[in-house]
Amino acid sequence: MNYVSAENLSKSYGVKTLFKDITFHINEGDKIAIVAKNGTGKSTLLKILMGKEIADSGTVSINKDIQVVLFDQEIDFEGELNVEEFMMTLDSAPILALKNYHHALHTENPNDMENALTEMEIHKAWDLENEMKQILSQLKITDLEAKMKTLSGGQIKRVALAKLLLETRAEHRHTLLIMDEPTNHLDVDMVEWLENYLSKAMVTLLLVTHDRYFLDAVCDTIWEMEDFNLYVHNGSYATYLENKMIREDNLNSTIEKANNLYRKELEWMRRQPKARTTKSKSRIDAFYETEKTAKTDTRKQGLELDFEMKRLGKKILELKNIDKKFGEKVLLKDFSYQFQRGEKVGIVGKNGAGKSTLLNIIQGLEPYDKGEIETGETIKFGYFSQKGLTYNEDERVIDFIKEIGENFPLANGRTISASQFLRLFLFDDQTQYSPISKLSGGEKRRLHLMYVLYQNPNFLIFDEPTNDLDLPTLTVLENFLQNFQGCLIIVSHDRYFMDRIVDHVLAFEGDGKIKDFVGNFSEYRESRKMEEGRWKSDHITQKIENFKEAEAKLPASSSQLPARKLSFKEQRELESIEKEMPELEKKRNDILEKLNNEADYEKIS
Template sequence: MKTLNISNASKTFGERTMFKNVTFTINENDRIGLLGLNGVGKTTLLDGLVNNNDLNTIDVEKPKNYKISYLKQQPELDEELSVVDAVFAGENEQFKLIRKYEASLINFNKNSDDKKIQSEFFKLQERMNAADAWQMESDVKAILNKLGITELDKKISELSGGQQRRVALAQTLIFDADLLILDEPTNHLDYQAIDWLEGYLNKFKGSVMFVTHDRYFLNKVANRIFELENRNVTEYDGNYEKYLSQKAANEATNAAVQQHKTQMYKKELDWMRAGVKARGTKQQARIDRFNDLKDDLSDKPAAEKEMSIDIAQQRLGNDVFDIKDASLQFDNQTIIDDFSYLVSKGDRIGITGSNGSGKTTFLNVLADKIKLTSGTVKTGQTVNLGYYTQYTQDMDPEKRVIRYLEGIGQGVRNEDGERMSASQLLDTFKFDHQMQGAFIRELSGGEKRRLYLLAILIKQPNVLLLDEPTNNLDIETLTILEDYLERFKGTVLAVSHDRYFLDKVASKLLIFKGQGQIEESYDSYSGYLEKMNQQEVEKHQQNKEKKAEEKSEESGTKTAEKTKLTYAEQMELNKLEPEIEKLDDEISNLKAQLNDDSNDYQKLMDFQRELDEANKKADTMMERWEYLSQFE
């Protein structure tokens, strides 16, 4: 069994200690979800597992040739490479061969009459056969397809940020690794891709360690939870649901123990202050116990303050957005097509759909950042808009955290009407005094997002537009945000693929179907996805039955009336099995001929043509065999 043992892992930035003397073991088949507030050092710890020199101290014990594949939160891909070349970037010999083959294939398709190019192409085909590299290439293309990447010859520079991240995920998954480390793997994935990734990771033969904000994903994949808090790692067995139960029980126990120790300390402190005239051995033992108790309490980290969102909002009238006959086109692409909709006070609208279908563009229209091609959007007079975009805006990295927030708003009132300073607001968002004085450039990506969220909320909006709010926010912050939105008396429109978030926040959905079509649903997001999956299954079954019926009609039979095989069909089925076996042998022989170096170019061309025809014939025979077998 391959295990990775980590001990004494520590990291300090200046005066700030991220974690100290962290120790844990990753066993084979572990699926470990790493949790913790943004800024506690989750990504730093993952980086340190891959490059031990990134940490101040770490002791690593692992088997020889233990391989780790790492998906970074901000992947680094060569923008001049094609998608396929980027996935196969690396020193693996099969990767090198596949890169050469893909480049040769492009040349061959462009210049199929060039003898030199022909010769190189067929030699590389032979090498691919010998190295059994076809399966790896096929696996990569299948993974990319599942992740929504189909244009494999595109350059990385031509892809969106989300597409680039999906290419990086495919690159990570295809590597022959003992341990996959994934930092926010579900970012920029739609629900089909997330569903596929859950299944892929659960079948993966090695170990997985991952950071995610997607709680459904965490619950389905994780069998252990590591929580990074108070500069150390606490381990929990089971998935996210079990973690919540265990953590609640642990906190209750710890609180009771801590209270008991505090009461004992106060009692012993009174005894110490009263003084004892004759201090003998017993008294000295009691003094020693008092000092031990004092040290024990002082060594315990101070109880962390609960994060909270306690900010008042301005009054909102009934009218929010009145959208009439809205249409929008970009570069001959229809984003919105003759859409009318009324958004009212108190609406909780989840906006979802495939990537590139226009969800963010729709929010930009509501925020008056993009003008419609035709139609109107009337905004209510009392609307005070807060727009949380996917990317932090107007955040000067050279500003200190507290100065940045003071520049946005001061004297904000909480829900009880009390004024709060910028420092108090930052404190409620878990920015301690040391962090308040830090430069924004010193914050982690997640801490910047948390600060940006606070900057939006202190403007006291009564209408919130949230574009992928769950990306790069930790689970604790998300939970607090969700609780705040439940109390929020205004209107919320949120673009998200996060099933947990939308299930908790949205009371109805706008689904962007593409080509400007927008559909409304009152299902929960999980309910809607389940319904869509069922429709896909039914559609697939109907297509299969229709295809079988068409084939049956061609042969003079009717599928609807068929319950068993005719005598002729039974004879046909009996003959098919040996014919398929014979064809398989023929295909194997043809492949062997293609690998034979003694064959000249013309023979190789003939063998390749015969192999293509044999594969096509085999597919047809298998389809017929599958159809007849269901009535046997």
């Protein structure tokens, strides 16, 4: 079943072209990811499909029998509503049936209840309320009475995500789910839950994401938007990269052949008399087409930097017995750590565990309750935070960077100008002289990253750096960070990014406890799953032993003992033991088998 068909779509903003004459189709069951640089029209394309923007030319046909649902970065809500009330504002028949049922419970009209029960059956709404609570719980929203206006930005986005997932469940009809960066503001556990949910859900999906593990787990098709075109790749992110490389190699080969032909034809053109025959005119037209191909510029600018970093001294950074509390909540308890030269540390943990607080304490931006911090004299921090840039509305991009300095030193002794540095970050001359307020969210994020690096730090601190950065920028940033000779701390939920960069993990495990793990992020997760599996096995073993002890205490059926009837409590205990013992034994054996087989450890949940 076809959901959406688009033919020859084009969209520009002033002189800036986003895409030109692109054609695509979305069919039932497709799960598509869009990959492109910021500013090339990803979000605009989503808005066109939602009817929130209009293409300059071309047609979009959306099947009248489907529903299109959007999750984006802009969320509207009534602040006085609590979480449950916000969830129930869904405009769907099952939600309406559930509302009517709750209303009927508080009235004495039997007709209301009879009608409500009928609606609940028709729309299969009996499990809807429970599903709503389960989804919210998985996204770490447990207080359904909390006012929306009291929630943090991240919590609001998680509630909105839960509402969208409930909407796709509540509407028992064909749905196209459009998602713009759904993993932002989710911790790793939430990302993995959403990944599992969407990969199994019978939905048709179109999403923009920077999380490559998430992309590979959920999507089976990639749309690449580049050079005003849209290219379709079936398969994984790795397949897309291979296809892209082949396409670029073929283009370079075509350009090389055109160059050879162009040189020959150019000589012929110079020898031609002014009066030309019809035959020569045809050859002249072909010459200009060849010239156009030969002069195609395929050079891709990127963030390839090797800057002259300030030398690190012997003393880097040492934290000794640090304590930090907010009210009764313990974030850090007797935490000690000594950073080594060139170390790349990843910090992980649930939202609100204290990760950002630790980053602020390290930089002296926030006080701690107890302990000592020694920072080397040569340390120069570069902090890429979640808060974004502070700028004047009319301040130009180039002026913002020049506030730091006119030139940037490279490792080879040369320097580049602020404008050249901006071009490395894909800011063309026109954008450099535009107000920062005119940049897209992703472009502002890229400018923020550039602003941090332009100050030439030797100790980088990144708090969720992958949020709102496009995949091409992330790929080059990863290459840069892998070769970075200074120290690096990263807080991120992006598992792929962490695996490529970090060699050490500090894991916030709650109540101020931080686990020090040597290895990358996936290795830490593997270790944690193994520990959880052993804990479950030990827990079940102990439960079995408790049941056996309880069973032994029950009166024996023996001729030596006077027969008596079991009490009600004893009968319930016996029935419980008889019912749970086989199941517990099976669970324990399954877990032990998986623990003994390293290949199966990740299946332990």
